[in-house]
Amino acid sequence: MTPKPAAAAARATVYGYPRQGQDRELKKATEGYWKGRVTADALRATAAELRRATWRRLAEAGVAEVPTGDFSHYDHVLDTTVMVGAIPDRHRAAFAADPLDGYFAMARGTRDVAPLEMTKWFDTNYHYLVPELGPDTVFSPDSAKQVGELAEALALGLTARPVLVGPVTYLLLAKPAPGAPADFEPLALLDRLLPVYAEVLADLRAAGAEWVQLDEPALVQDRTPAELAAAAHAYQRLGALADRPRILVASYFDRLGDALQVLAQAPVDGLAMDFTGPAAANLDALAAVGGLPGRRLVAGVVDGRNIWINDLSKSLTTLGTLLGLADRVDVAASCSLLHVPLDAAAEHDIDPQILRWLAFARQKTTELVTLARGLSLGTDAIAAELAANRADLASRAGSPITRDPAVRARAGAVTEADARRPHPYPERATAQRARLGLPLLPTTTIGSFPQTAELRAARADLRAGRVDPAGYEERVRAEIREVVAFQEQLGIDVLVHGEAERNDMVQYFAEQLTGYLATRHGWVQSYGTRYVRPPILAGDVSRPEPMTTRWTAYAQSLTPRPVKGMLTGPVTMLAWSFVRDDQPLADTARQVALALRDEVADLEAAGTAVIQVDEPALRETLPLRAADRAGYLAWATEAFRLTTGGVRPDTQIHTHMCYAEFGDIVRAIDDLDADVISLEAARSHMQVARELAAHGYPRQAGPGVYDIHSPRVPSAEEAAELLRTGLRAIPAERLWVNPDCGLKTRGWPETRASLENLVRAAHAVRAEL
Ligand code: GLN
Numbered sequence: 001m002t003p004k005p006a007a008a009a010a011r012a013t014v015y016g017y018p019r020q021g022q023d024r025e026l027k028k029a030t031e032g033y034w035k036g037r038v039t040a041d042a043l044r045a046t047a048a049e050l051r052r053a054t055w056r057r058l059a060e061a062g063v064a065e066v067p068t069g070d071f072s073h074y075d076h077v078l079d080t081t082v083m084v085g086a087i088p089d090r091h092r093a094a095f096a097a098d099p100l101d102g103y104f105a106m107a108r109g110t111r112d113v114a115p116l117e118m119t120k121w122f123d124t125n126y127h128y129l130v131p132e133l134g135p136d137t138v139f140s141p142d143s144a145k146q147v148g149e150l151a152e153a154l155a156l157g158l159t160a161r162p163v164l165v166g167p168v169t170y171l172l173l174a175k176p177a178p179g180a181p182a183d184f185e186p187l188a189l190l191d192r193l194l195p196v197y198a199e200v201l202a203d204l205r206a207a208g209a210e211w212v213q214l215d216e217p218a219l220v221q222d223r224t225p226a227e228l229a230a231a232a233h234a235y236q237r238l239g240a241l242a243d244r245p246r247i248l249v250a251s252y253f254d255r256l257g258d259a260l261q262v263l264a265q266a267p268v269d270g271l272a273m274d275f276t277g278p279a280a281a282n283l284d285a286l287a288a289v290g291g292l293p294g295r296r297l298v299a300g301v302v303d304g305r306n307i308w309i310n311d312l313s314k315s316l317t318t319l320g321t322l323l324g325l326a327d328r329v330d331v332a333a334s335c336s337l338l339h340v341p342l343d344a345a346a347e348h349d350i351d352p353q354i355l356r357w358l359a360f361a362r363q364k365t366t367e368l369v370t371l372a373r374g375l376s377l378g379t380d381a382i383a384a385e386l387a388a389n390r391a392d393l394a395s396r397a398g399s400p401i402t403r404d405p406a407v408r409a410r411a412g413a414v415t416e417a418d419a420r421r422p423h424p425y426p427e428r429a430t431a432q433r434a435r436l437g438l439p440l441l442p443t444t445t446i447g448s449f450p451q452t453a454e455l456r457a458a459r460a461d462l463r464a465g466r467v468d469p470a471g472y473e474e475r476v477r478a479e480i481r482e483v484v485a486f487q488e489q490l491g492i493d494v495l496v497h498g499e500a501e502r503n504d505m506v507q508y509f510a511e512q513l514t515g516y517l518a519t520r521h522g523w524v525q526s527y528g529t530r531y532v533r534p535p536i537l538a539g540d541v542s543r544p545e546p547m548t549t550r551w552t553a554y555a556q557s558l559t560p561r562p563v564k565g566m567l568t569g570p571v572t573m574l575a576w577s578f579v580r581d582d583q584p585l586a587d588t589a590r591q592v593a594l595a596l597r598d599e600v601a602d603l604e605a606a607g608t609a610v611i612q613v614d615e616p617a618l619r620e621t622l623p624l625r626a627a628d629r630a631g632y633l634a635w636a637t638e639a640f641r642l643t644t645g646g647v648r649p650d651t652q653i654h655t656h657m658c659y660a661e662f663g664d665i666v667r668a669i670d671d672l673d674a675d676v677i678s679l680e681a682a683r684s685h686m687q688v689a690r691e692l693a694a695h696g697y698p699r700q701a702g703p704g705v706y707d708i709h710s711p712r713v714p715s716a717e718e719a720a721e722l723l724r725t726g727l728r729a730i731p732a733e734r735l736w737v738n739p740d741c742g743l744k745t746r747g748w749p750e751t752r753a754s755l756e757n758l759v760r761a762a763h764a765v766r767a768e769l
């Protein structure tokens, strides 16, 4: 369909852009500042230059309205905490003395003061710092950062739109401050917070902002009537302000659902909405509420959190429909481009025939500008772009990389029985007991041992050709010998090889599986100055060769005790990658599961009696809307069972997850049909053990008794006390003794001391049985 030209010319815009710079200059400057090698002024100058470079690049590409205020020295939610003056008491003095150091102290803590808690930003892999609010919180406006960055962009002669975390989302993301009643709801502070937003809006107006964007992604989650009423109230009040810029309320990551009615009725000047993935439902919903007559719609039609090129003609069709629903339609990505890497053109190692399928932030910007032109001037004006886009899409769809007949035939032939172990858990448990002969309260670890600087250097040497593969192999074997000897000496019951060969639990496998691509510069911010390079799951997945058996078998050859095989599960392999958007996630998960199933079979054939399949991401990819969760959990648990379902009854399957609250997915965890699960529990005093018991969880579990997130060494008595607590919920026949998670981030001295105490605690508590 050819959309008719829009009355007002459509503009392209974005909500945010990667902050780091082409060579991660921001990371270098920030870490340099922390180490005292870069001055505060130099850091600020680097940041300002990066902002200017981004704006210029956006403007040169044809983006008509650039975002400001989306830049951050660490995190935009922390920036909002500063903007509303909600500095926690324990940070006030430092913040008053030096705002930059105080800011970083809130983010990272100091020797004396704990940082704010960090948690995932919705279902992305970005982490924000959780505001701490209580009944005594007093807000006060500090618009300096927002106003300053707006002024910088205006000084370049650009049209700019400040982007702020909205007041409802800010409060919904907060948690009760230490000392506040546990049932305190930060949303109760809304009436105190709104005047602060009113002042910031007035300041931005005075500084020259025509439009201001308030981001309310929390409204795409299931919200109570009270929360929706609070949102209605907030935008009534902000909308009624006399001295304000025009307000654009943005939502992304999912559909608005009931919140759409609320926002459509609010006296604001425009909405920015997501029309990709599950949020495509916004299209019909918007028509159903009668659209946004007389107002502005910013349409997120380009996926802002994945790296594939857009289907331009499909987007134009969507935009054409939307033209009938609002006064003015502008074109955007579904969310901030913070969640994708900067520039696909920098990937010189990727085959150009594949590179044409990829769009990072820079390429997405071009897509937006093209779409805005097509929407304004008609499809003829972008005929060349549309033809090139069609060719690129056809190249992807027809490529042998995306269609491997053998993989498809195998996945298509999977039956329900393949994803079920034929023997029920109790029978397997008996067979495993006979084979393994473990004591009560068996001890084990989660897999990795400290990744020392020497190990990382050895890997760098291998990459640089300074050491040959055989030399590297011997280096890893030496590490395995040390780790096995250490565990034997300590008297751990089920050993691990230590994962010395793994750079990262997903990347290690992605590098060996067909269908995955690696990037060289595809950095995405995870938190603060930490960036990750997620692999790209681009094609059909298969496993050309065993990936782990030689290390596990080598470790097993050194000891009569069982050595656990270690794999990353299919859901986590998807969750920490960029996934295909040309087939359902369930199909991709099934392919990965079948590849891992081959690895499980090879481990078993090599004599491995215990195999652990880690799924730390099972819960974090849970859909934002409850209505979508059952469907997700069905394919996610099936993929796990497909990975593990082919083994003998006397082969013991472990899984591991690292979160302490999982009441909402305990049924799914049972559905994995693993024999043993290890979980994070030390900091919550074995809360998970009680939750498992409350749900009648019938299998074995290892709630962690050693918090590996800090270098602190737990005493044997402390670990024993946690075990006794665990025993009150889980009987001794089903309780394991292990740390919360892998030890790769720890140093050797504290690892040694902590595991010694862990084994001592197990012995002490066994003697009490
Ligand atoms: N086996 C992995 C390790 O020990 C598990 C890591 C994780 O749960 N994130 O490192």
Ligand code: ZN
Pocket (backbone or CB within 6 Å): 446, 616, 656, 657, 658, 740, 741, 742
């Ligand atoms: Zn873990």
